[in-house]
Amino acid sequence: MKNKINKLIFIVAISLGITSCHDDLDQSPIDPDSFTEQDVFTDATSAKGALAKLYASLALTGQNGGDDGAADIADINQGFSQYTRMLFNLNELTTDHAVVGWGDPGLPDLHGMYWSASNDFSGAMYLRLAQEVSFCNSFILQASSLSEPEVEGFIAEARFLRAFAYYNLIDLFANVPLLTEITTELPVQSSRTDLFNFVETELLEIQDLLPNSQANEYGRVDRIAAMALLSKLYLNAEVWTGTPRYDDCVTFSNNVMNSSYTLHTSDLNGNGTAYDELFLADNDTNGAQNEFIFPIAFDGVQTATYGGSTFLIHGATGGTMDPSTLGINGGWGGYRTTKAMVEKFESPAIDLASLNSSLGGTPSDWGLVGDATENSWDGPDMEMFETSTNVFELYAQLSDGEMKFRFNEDWGNNYGDDGVDGVVEADGANISVTAGTYLINFDLNNFTYSLTIVPPPADKRGMFYTDGQNLEIAAIPPFKEGYAVTKFKNIDVNGNIGNDSSGEFTDTDLPMIRLAEIYLNYAEATLRGGGGDANLALSVINELRERAYGDASGNISSGELTLDFILDERSRELYWEGQRRTDLIRFNKFTSGDYLWPYKGNQPNGVSAGAFRNIFPIPNNTILTNPNLEQNQGY
Template sequence: MNYIKKIALLIPTLLLIACHDDLDQTPIDPDSFTETNVFANADEAKGALAKLYASLALTGQQGPAGQADITGIDEGTSQYSRLLFSLNELTTDNAVVGWGDPGLPNLHAMNWGAGNDFTTGMYYRLAQEVSFTNSFIENAQLLNDNAEVEAYIAEARFLRAFAYFNLMDLFGSVPLVTVVSTDLPEQSTRAEIFNFVEGELLEIQNTLKESGANEYGRVDRVAAWALLSKLYLNAEVWTGTARYTDAITYAEMTINSSYSINTTDANGNGSAYDELFLADNNTNGAQNEFIFALNFDGNNSRTYGGTTFLVHAAIGGSMDAFNFGVNGGWSGLRTTKALVNKFDAAVTDSDDEGNPIAWSDTRAMFYTDGQSFEINTIANQFTDGYAVTKFTNIDSNGAAGSDTGGDFVDTDLPIIRLAEIYLTYAEAVLRGGAGGDVNTAAGYINELRARAYGNTSGNITSSALTLDFILDERARELYWEGQRRTDLIRFNDFTTGNYLWPFKGGSRSGTAVDEFRNLFPLPSNIILINTNLTQNPGY
């Protein structure tokens, strides 16, 4: 991961800054490791490829702090999946956080501005990924007629498409830059970004390795199919043109690949679902469901983002951090009753006030002891709202992760897993996509529910499969995995009064907000630097 030299980035313009000719010299120091060395052959290029994956999982050259890849934001906060959680979960019914970091309370209140640290940080993080991938692709292409390097380039193009998928979802119209340049880029429309992502994925699908043939943690062609299915599912929102038939096509290709739903209950607790979020989820069977995941290791890839954040930040109150394989909690993240209520059909026990405290659906992973069902105060009140126990640093045998100090977590984070594609298929069928079948869709949903319940008691009939059911089922299956805001926008529930949750819009009972909040603002300093760009409406 350190094979790439530290590169100067002009992040606000989505550019990689090229060195001036008079500075572009071969170092005299024989110990220096330069771009020439990095791309000397396929083996060295593979090390550079690792940096492209690492820039999504980690935050800099040193880790967990020091030599950050981007500046202007706390390094741990700047990690990709932590920012994704902040923008796609904290803005919804799935999560609240009690910390008062500047810009953080504004996310759940849905009143962020163009200078918000978290929206700005995400733009920078994704811009950096675009810069790194552009540089890699340009240099790796010089290694001619090497099939292995061609596969590396296809992976880099997938990661660049993935970065633009996120930029399009979160920010809408952004610059489209595919080469290393010092020119200030023009702004591309959301539809143009969509077309670019689609074209890249279609072009590289057969160059990527066969299903399951790549190293764990690296993408194969199924990742391209899965991302295409996600892209087409959201096409009507992002381009105005429905593409549900295409969503079905690529969901089916994904489902028919070598990946499979994890049904292994390795720890013998009656649930195969929790295996997906344990410290050994790279080996306990869960990995067979992970189409694209970020890899973490408590000793070798340390960050204050990733699953280290998801585990530590969700522990507080009377919770015992030892039971989660870490040395303490950060007393931050909880959930709202709106998410808890999605499991109403599975409630098996309630407290004296009638609030649910036990469920037959094992996906309802909530800590209730000493926690209130209602949230009266978000700030600094960890006991307001149920805690979430979904992510832990305990393996299937009950042992803690590899970091003996208990600071950093081994648990990998699925970004795309097969269960999501089951749900994508079902939704696309219900939205009128051709080529799908509602009975098949119900079968996929029941496969997930049978895993969750441990039997068929939660199974549904095809007549019960509605769009509202799918939205709720996505919440039950995918909460805290960075999906919720995108889902709510697709169902027209994110900003409208159609669906309210506690403290939506800053109101205790929830209130609608302006429609422009469906997009985040381009960072204010980017607008100042690049006059080719126009700010999103409302900001």
Template sequence: MKNILKNIILPLTVILFAVSCHDDLDQSPIDPDSFTEEDVFANAEEAKSALAKVYASLALTGQEGPAGQPDLSNIDEGFSQFTRMLFNLNELTTDNAVVAWGDAGLQDLHGMYWTASNDFTDAMYNRLAQTVSFANSFIENASNLSDAVVTEYIAEARFIRAYSYYNLIDLYGDVPLVTQIATTLPSQSTRQEVFNFIESELLDIQNSLASSGSNEYGRVDEVAAWALLSKLYLNAEVWTETSRYNEAVTYSEAVISSSYSINTTDVNGNGSAYDELFLADNDTNGAQNEFIFTANFDGLNSQTYGGSTFLVHAAIGGSMDASAYGVNGGWAGNRTTSALVNKMGSGDSRAMFYTDGQSLEISDITSFTDGYAITKFSNLTSQGVQGVDASGNFADTDLPLIRLAEIYLNYAEATLRGGGGSSTTAVSLINELRERAYGDTSGNITEADLTLDFVLDERARELYWEGQRRTDLVRYNYFTTNSYLWPFKGNSANGTSVSDFRNLFPIPSNTLLSNPNLTQNTGY
């Protein structure tokens, strides 16, 4: 799919998705109509091109590259990109990140005092709504084709729709469940109803998707369905009040037994194979064997001010040399807190921090030099070559949305929560990750070390800045409570608890005004 993005995504960003489909979750997109449905869905080859737009809805933001003709109105286009919003809502609200910038509503996120009119929570809701819209339109139009391969394309679109709904119920709780193009205002479904839909969809499409590892890079296969089921069942107790840890173990085992593997190839010879996961050639350097579902980027052909461009540039400031990360300058925004730094053991190569001129503790969030900088994401290849954009503006680095290491940790947590897995296997899986991190067995653990809190901390060490942290803290009942505090949690320097209604974000105020069928989440 990265090749598809390079070759066709710019012309295909103007393909037709009927105006009515944009009302699916009641957002305010800009209609990208240009081609006719007959042009786009004339045959299987054209339908494959249209499928690229569904994938691209999680990577790009509009019709003209980084800015111009945005898919969503009423917000800066770069701000609204999906993985950038995933960072803002699932990382910036936690112990993993702070930001120096003063854009309206942005500091509210780490301080945990956002309102129902927050631009960033609004943007994520609308972005996911539009992805559902694009998927629904593709599924309806492609269903008119009889080619056998189109069944696989439709299954992929259904996966992306299920993934979008996974994020919607994680972030917002009760949301409209819309699976067909409609002109009427949707009603609100319960979190349980949407959970059931996601589950049934993934179970239904698993046999229609490509077999493990057989699809083009960037396109999902059957393992992606199993991996998303693993994630879904791990969160079931929080989202539905019914635990499903046995199923979480079962589908984690299916993923672990598949053709995907943990990357252990240290191409750049720096002593660790972890950093290869986040370099500009991570689609070819061995990391791709660990990636189950990705958001793909190309510095020339799929430009955005979100994605890896955001993660690389925004983490550079102070005395950092931007060229050492393959870009032309830093935006001096994102850093981390001492809570994450202190979780890293000596010798753990995942501790990718820049400390020169950076203080460990934060006294002023708006000062980039307060807090260690993160060097995890880079626009250099494994050979140290800058990405394809010679200007250094836009990054090539793909972002894993689901990778095998996460599923290892899902297995361990679900096992500890009573899911029927093997603690011996869980320890072995975690040690596989830690041996990559340490370069040897010096960081290995025993079964006596395997506790739920250890797994949570290991998730922080392995997955920080990958859009997971808030979801994990909510599952552990640590996100809003005083059971776990971090710097400036609750807008307090030492951290404080906040009301538990903040385990969910608000339904956007504008959405409520335009659709009387919807009810706001408690507390907003």
């Protein structure tokens, strides 16, 4: 299915030679030497092909692919202008999640929080979203003349994509024109609330016109996608309109959680977690696709672009990293993360009581004694559990020192190791130990023992390259400053490279909405008074953490489930997926001094920024060409 839609995207991207003029959420169709819209919209089959262009506009940047085609948007590097690449720059690079060493005009401004209304990247994002709105408006108009029953579903998909574009515009720019048809009139500005109401109404109207849950082709939206976008919309309603809608967020999140979409939990590559498989080259087939409610599909051969996952993987590779392990032919040495994000990945204490309980044995008179144990040589001994006849085990935290096995705290019956060979002898030599947590096994059937180190629980979502990289960022440009992120890879679960054997373009799809996010939405909206089930909120959060840790060692209690925890958990689960700025704004931590990170506000230790930077400016060129528009406050 992915290959089918990618081929459609590729064909239609070439056949619809759309111009690069997209002012004020309006545009004119097409190059007269290309197919016209009337040629395209002859029947349902051709309309389906045209629908692919609406999806393609979020994945590609021009007509020929790569960075050498006829660009959809002028006056910015074509590779820079791809939607998910700009979403990363606006919603991740502006936060604690990323820094970049490149000096392209306007790019350092984003992490430093000193962008202006002439910033190339925010301006290009405005035009990219304007283009998507205009493409959708044109499609809806032309497809409405067709009578085949399936066309109604195509139009509903176009309305979803238009609503998705406006969701982004509300988030990033707040007050933009609302256009639902092609017009030559200069549009007037709409309020954020009016835009919010439009998106809400559209999604409510189309949800039953879209295919049932997972009944559409992979990469295309269904009715659950409409509900999921409503969940996101309602979660941000208080910020965007001044009116909280957390109860509606709970309702629609719950609808999504009860759908056929499932959390991906099959650890196919055997590394202790299924989380990493969400971001591999085969994430459209390895099971991750069942968690992806709305992905943007990429294929290194059919849909080559220097945006998308090609950008994420190449851009985050540099230093001493081996690009081949990530399925690419080289790194661009640009993006890393900050200490503030790395430190979100806590290592909970090992729960010795639970581990010892899991042994299933019975308390015995055999124990550990020595200065490596908790009571040193004087005892009392650390009692072991008999897990089978004459076999004794214990999980224990030991210190640097020595120990022996002793029965009933009686020096007349003790064992040590004379040969340092794992074999015990009566009254043998002390056993040397280095500090750590161990599973200790003492077998009197064979007179052997073993000390197996128990690693602390690890949140395996934190995927960083640290060799030669500094955690502290002394200066942004050198790639070695800051840990590199290895979350996205162009290899499949078996380690095979993606479809482009050269390693230039990648296959890894990017989820715009996935079920894990909806779990987090539900929990947050419940904590904010949305009337959800607190037990269910805790349960779904622990589902995410069990996947992250590979077991229940990272699970939390109800008392630990707070709003601050949810914000950090969103960071751990969703980092580099284009969500962070929106989340920080909702928690009043994006521009305020309540939370600082390295180089926030362009200062090494971070400073607050003006609250007006919670939204981006309308591009200067757009303001100049349309006197009906008023610039956002502060710009």
